[in-house]
Amino acid sequence: MRFHYCPDCGSKLKLRQIGDEGDTPWCPQCQRPLFDQFYTCIIALVVNDRDEAAILRQGYISQQYGNLVSGYMVPGETAEECARREIEEELGLCVSGLELVKTWWMEQRELLMIGFSPGLRTRS
Ligand SMILES: [Zn+2]
Incomplete structure (x- = not known):
């Protein structure tokens, strides 16, 4: 599952560079990454x-x-x-x-x- 919106606050996610993970979906409201789930x-x-x-x-x-x-x-x-x-x-x-x-x-x-x-x- 790939997140496009934050499951906690509903904000649209933005891509953000996180360490060596590369572009990662990021919730600007909750200030946390939402990695793909499986x-x-x-x-x-x-x-x-x-x-x-x-x-x-x-x-x-x-x-x-x-x-x-x-x-x-x-x-x-x-x-x-x-x-x-x-x-x-x-x-x-x-x-x-x-x-x-x-x-x-x-x-x-x-x-x-x-x-x-x-x-x-x-x-x-
Ligand atoms: Zn959020």
Whole structure:
């Protein structure tokens, strides 16, 4: 999301040079920058002792394909906490370890995905 108006006071934003950030939307009334916002979510490949991966059927994501555990981060939550929460919500499992693999930027949805490793081990 790119701000054109301040969400707090409604003033039209102006571009202002801020350090090495370059031209940044700036609220002249509140005297603060409003950086572009985007969603962040986790995706995790959960594997059991037989190397079987958890593939979910979630019609609101796809009618055709299954998907891995994933979910949006909420304010105040780390990526690891989000991954643990989503795995527990979607699979009912507590994970004992998480390994960050990679992050992906999904341009079409302006979404940052944070991927955790297939080396996840579960405990009941
Ligand atoms: Zn403002």
